[in-house]
Amino acid sequence: xxxxxMKGHERPLTFLRCNRDGDLLFSCAKDHxxxxxxxxxxxxxxxxxxxxxxxxxxxVSRDSARLITGSADQTAKLWEVxxxxxxxxxxFDAPARSVEFAIGDALAVVTTDNFMDHVPTVQVxxxxxxxxxxxxxxxxxxxxxxxxxxxxxxxxxxxxxITAGEDATIRIWDSETGQLLRESDKESxxxxxxxxxSKSLDWSHFITGSLDKSAKLWDTRTLTLIKxxxxxxxxxAVDISPTHDTVVLGGGQDAMNVTMTDRxxxxxxxxxxxxxxxxxxxxxKGHFGPINALAFNxxxxxxxxGGEDGYVRLHHFDSDYFSIKM
Amino acid sequence: MQQNxxxxxxxxxxxxxxxxxxxxxxxxPPPVVVGPDANGMKKVIEYHIDEEGNKVKVTTTTRVxxxxxxxxxxxxxxxxKFGDAAKExxxxxxTMVSTxxxxxxxxxxxxxxxxxxxxxxxxxxxxxxxxxxxGGLLMVCRTCGKKGDHWTSKCPYKxxxxxxxxxxxxxxxxxxxxGGAAGKGGSGAYVPVFKRLGGDTSGADVMxxxxxxxxxxxxxLSEDARDPDLAELFGQFGQLSRVYVAIDRVTGESRGxxxxxxxxREDAERAINKLNGYGYDNLILxxxxxxxxxx
Numbered sequence: 024x025x026x027x028x029m030k031g032h033e034r035p036l037t038f039l040r041c042n043r044d045g046d047l048l049f050s051c052a053k054d055h056x057x058x059x060x061x062x063x064x065x066x067x068x069x070x071x072x073x074x075x076x077x078x079x080x081x082x083v084s085r086d087s088a089r090l091i092t093g094s095a096d097q098t099a100k101l102w103e104v105x106x107x108x109x110x111x112x113x114x115f116d117a118p119a120r121s122v123e124f125a126i127g128d129a130l131a132v133v134t135t136d137n138f139m140d141h142v143p144t145v146q147v148x149x150x151x152x153x154x155x156x157x158x159x160x161x162x163x164x165x166x167x168x169x170x171x172x173x174x175x176x177x178x179x180x181x182x183x184x185i186t187a188g189e190d191a192t193i194r195i196w197d198s199e200t201g202q203l204l205r206e207s208d209k210e211s212x213x214x215x216x217x218x219x220x221s222k223s224l225d226w227s228h229f230i231t232g233s234l235d236k237s238a239k240l241w242d243t244r245t246l247t248l249i250k251x252x253x254x255x256x257x258x259x260a261v262d263i264s265p266t267h268d269t270v271v272l273g274g275g276q277d278a279m280n281v282t283m284t285d286r287x288x289x290x291x292x293x294x295x296x297x298x299x300x301x302x303x304x305x306x307x308k309g310h311f312g313p314i315n316a317l318a319f320n321x322x323x324x325x326x327x328x329g330g331e332d333g334y335v336r337l338h339h340f341d342s343d344y345f346s347i348k349m
Numbered sequence: 350m351q352q353n354x355x356x357x358x359x360x361x362x363x364x365x366x367x368x369x370x371x372x373x374x375x376x377x378p379p380p381v382v383v384g385p386d387a388n389g390m391k392k393v394i395e396y397h398i399d400e401e402g403n404k405v406k407v408t409t410t411t412r413v414x415x416x417x418x419x420x421x422x423x424x425x426x427x428x429x430k431f432g433d434a435a436k437e438x439x440x441x442x443x444t445m446v447s448t449x450x451x452x453x454x455x456x457x458x459x460x461x462x463x464x465x466x467x468x469x470x471x472x473x474x475x476x477x478x479x480x481x482x483x484g485g486l487l488m489v490c491r492t493c494g495k496k497g498d499h500w501t502s503k504c505p506y507k508x509x510x511x512x513x514x515x516x517x518x519x520x521x522x523x524x525x526x527x528g529g530a531a532g533k534g535g536s537g538a539y540v541p542v543f544k545r546l547g548g549d550t551s552g553a554d555v556m557x558x559x560x561x562x563x564x565x566x567x568x569x570l571s572e573d574a575r576d577p578d579l580a581e582l583f584g585q586f587g588q589l590s591r592v593y594v595a596i597d598r599v600t601g602e603s604r605g606x607x608x609x610x611x612x613x614r615e616d617a618e619r620a621i622n623k624l625n626g627y628g629y630d631n632l633i634l635x636x637x638x639x640x641x642x643x644x
Contacts (some may be wrong), residue, residue, distance in 0.1 A: 027417035031433075046422035052636070056433065063416055064446040068425075070432030120502045177461065255538060295453070303456040309447070336447075339414075344453050 026309060027065035029057045029335040037318045038080045038327025042087045045321040047104075049090065050335050053077035057092050062320055062327075065337050073103045073109045079120045080174075089150075092247030093119035099133045101150070103156070111157045113148060117141045121174045124150070125181045130162065132184055136174040145171045145186055147198065151315065156235040157246040165201045168194070174220040178243055179227070185243070187231050195246055205246045212248065213239060218258060219327055224265040224321075232258030238272050240298065252296045254303075259315045266323025267345075268298040273328055293317060295329050304347060309336055377404065385413075471584035563590075563611040565621060570594065571630040573600040583609045583628065587616025608639055 028143065032052035038131075040049045041062060055074045058069050074217050077094030083104065090102040095118040098332030101111040117138035124131050131150050137143040145165040151157045174337040178185055184196045191214060193207040207213075215235035222229040228249060232238040232256040240250035256274035263270050273293045292306040293314055313332030319326045325339040362486065383392040393409045418426075430437065437443070579592045594607035610616040617638075625636040 024451055024453070026451055027444060028447055031443050044422045046418060046425060058432075060444070063414075065436070067430070067434045067443055068428060069430055069434045072432055087421070099472050105425070105428050105431075189598075193482060230405045305453045307453055309451050333448050338451070341453065346456075 024338050026307075027275055027337040028314070029060055029067070029337065030333060031060070031067055031070070031335070032056070034077070034329040034332045034333060035050065035312070036335060037078065037120050037319040037325055038331065039316040039329050039335065040083060041318050041320050041327075042083045042302075044087065044323065047083070047087060047138050048318070048327055048337070049081050049083055049130070049321075050316070051078040051081050051092065051338050052327055052329070052333065054141075054225055054333075055096075057081055057090070057102075059090075060335070060337075062325070063116075069107045071100075071107050071109070073100060073102075073112075074098070076118065080122050082123045082131070084124055086128075087125075089128065091122045091124060091150075093122040093133055095119075095124070099148075101154070110154045113159055115146075117143075120172065120291075121176075123176050127181070129252075130177075130181065132175050132177060133187070134175045136171050137169075139285070141168050143168050143170070143188070145172060145175050145184060145196070147184070163198065163201050164197055167203070170216075171218070176222060176229070181226070181256060185220070185229070185242075188219050189216045191215055191217055191235070193231060193241065193246060207241070207246055208248070215257075221262045223263045228263075228349075230261045230263050230270055232261035232272060232274075234258070236274075238296075239269065240270070250298065253300055253301075254294055254299045255305050255311075257315060260317040261330075262317045262319050262326070263298065264319050264323050264326075265321050269319045270296050270302070271317050271319070271326060272296065272297050273317045275313030275331070291325075291330065306343075307338060310334065414520040424492040562640065563613065563614050563617045565609045565617050566606065566637055566639040567624075568608060568635045569632050570603050570605050570607060570634070571632050572605070572628065574603045574607070576607075579607055579609055583611075583620050583622070586611070586623070588612035 029050075030294055032050065032054050033233070034053035036050060038051040040051075041047065046062050047068070047329040048060045049057060050060065051057045052281075055078060057071045057074075057078050058067060059069055059071075069272065073090065074092065074094040074095045074096055075217040078092050078094045080136070080255055081092040083091060084331055085194070087104055087318045089110070090104050090278060090327040091099060092102065093099045097118055099108055099115070099119045099122050102109055113133065114272050114312070115135045117135040118340055119133050120137050121134040122131060127186055129150055129152075130146050135144050135148050143335055144165075145168070146161045147163040149160065164186070165186075166192065166245055168186060168188065172186050173226045174188070174190040175184055175186045175303060177183070177198070178195065183294075184198050185193060188191045191212060192209070194203055195203045195214065196202065208346050213231065213233035213235050215233050217231045217233045222243070226243055228240055230238055230240050238254070238255055238258050238261050238334050239248055240252075252270065252272060254272055254274060256276060258272050260273040261270065264292075271293050276291075290308055291310040291312060292308040293310075294306045296302065297304050307328075310328065310330035310332055311334070314330050314340060316329035317326065325337060327335055327337045328341065329335045373563050377398070379393040380396070385391045390410060390412045393411075395403055395409075397407070400406050408573075427433070437539040462486075485637070525642070553561055566581070570579075574594055575596075576592045577596050579594060580589060583589060583592070588611065589609060590612050591610040594606065595604040597604050609617075611620065612627075621636050621638065627634045627636075
């Protein structure tokens with residue numbers, strides 16, 4: 024395949040997200056400016072100017088009208104997707120890290136870091152349909168997690184919130200009361216920081232990637248560990264294919280290996296595993312630095328990866344990918 | 350003799366250096382269209398003159414892909430650019446198609462399925478080489494089994510004993526899986542030389558593997574002598590790291606001589622003493638040190 028290289032960011036990429044229809048790709052990076060691209064040919068559509076710090080994650084509403092971003096400048100901002108206009112800014116006492124719209128886009132979950140004396144929090148905000156009615160009020164605030172929370176996402180039917188972070192434990196919280204419902208098992212769960220989390224198309228299962236060089240697949244309702252995928256590099260980004268039984272892992276490099284590993288250019292690869300058999304089926308090389316973000320397109324026919332090198336690489340699969348038989 | 354009436358202008362007139370705006374486009378080749386090929390790629394090659402009078406060749410490669418889009422997505426396509434994209438120069442190179450072809454590199458099951466490992470590692474790596482994805486050249490190394498990196502002759506793990514030449518009594522032959530995995534600790538990690546399997550772990554023995562000084566030259570071989578014969582004959586004296594019989598490419602027969610490399614020098618010495626003058630297949634063997642006699 025001939026990947027399309029998009030160099031719109033000057034600093035490392037942090038997150039990639041496709042809209043529901045699969046024609047737009049949103050990229051977040053440490054350079055303060057989230058960008059939106061057309062997902063078929065990689066043309067840049069626009070940028071969202073306004074943040075003063077690294078942008079960690081973003082999410083787009085189902086109708087692709089609104090974008091929410093979480094940034095290290097201690098705000099989460101709401102934007103109008105089509106024009107780049109900043110609609111609203113939620114202010115916090117600490118860097119905002121993970122953001123996600125709920126089903127229906129009337130709520131959003133935002134996490135804040137453990138910054139100075141502040142404990143990390145998970146906050147639920149109402150999103151008003153008319154932007155003039157928008158307030159900063161939180162519907163729910165969850166504290167009680169010790170380490171940094173890297174990802175917080177909504178569970179099925181918005182009933183639960185799932186968090187994962189530095190303490191390597193996945194927790195499921197009730198989204199109305201904030202009560203802790205479940206916690207992942209310490210023995211079988213991850214052993215190091217969970218860096219990334221991604222849900223399947225129907226939200227019935229999700230995958231987490233961790234710096235312990237593995238990724239694990241979990242059931243969303245019961246938090247049972249279903250599968251484990253082992254790799255040799257710490258995992259920074261994960262995603263599940265919406266159409267095929269494939270998961271993809273993207274990783275970095277242990278500090279220890281920097282002098283010993285073969286550092287030929289373009290050798291960082293996104294590894295594909297068979298979701299059910301747990302076996303590695305292939306890899307796609309090309310990045311000049313660790314991969315920090317991965318996103319499958321909703322049609323399952325392409326995927327994009329964002330790296331430490333500031334590049335977004337958009338790959339449209341060749342027919343040989345679809346004919347892989349295990 | 351034909352008078353060419355159509356040309357009222359002569360090229361000599363055209364090239365007048367009077368600074369006027371003259372038309373050099375008659376000198377340019379016509380545009381070429383290389384029609385859509387099997388992958389749907391179409392190339393259009395055009396020429397034009399730029400402002401400085403240089404001839405410019407522009408090759409445009411396009412592929413048409415039909416995509417189903419929702420109505421809203423089509424609307425979004427016509428949105429005006431905003432933010433930093435609004436003032437984007439027309440020729441900006443933010444989005445580029447990669448110039449190199451990237452493959453979805455299939456992972457071959459390496460040391461994992463050792464029980465199903467029938468063929469030797471060289472046949473396996475040939476098989477790997479043959480059914481590869483895409484259409485590019487895949488370099489397969491027989492010694493470490495790693496694909497895409499280097500050919501066998503350039504293998505960084507050259508001193509691993511090649512699988513087919515080994516015929517030692519004390520060391521059981523490694524399975525093809527571990528032979529491949531022995532070269533690397535994992536398919537990406539660097540394994541230092543002294544840690545690799547297939548070799549001794551003491552430093553001195555590793556050095557002795559560079560055993561050109563343990564090389565024994567065998568001459569007056571019969572014409573149907575081959576590597577396995579020498580291996581069998583010399584193997585009784587100790588571990589061999591390499592056997593070679595010079596074969597005439599044209600006739601396929603042995604050229605009458607060959608070389609045997611021992612791991613241990615003492616074994617080589619004993620072999621020379623015992624086999625020099627030994628009758629082997631109707632000829633008397635001549636066995637000596639390959640290099641001038643090392644002390």
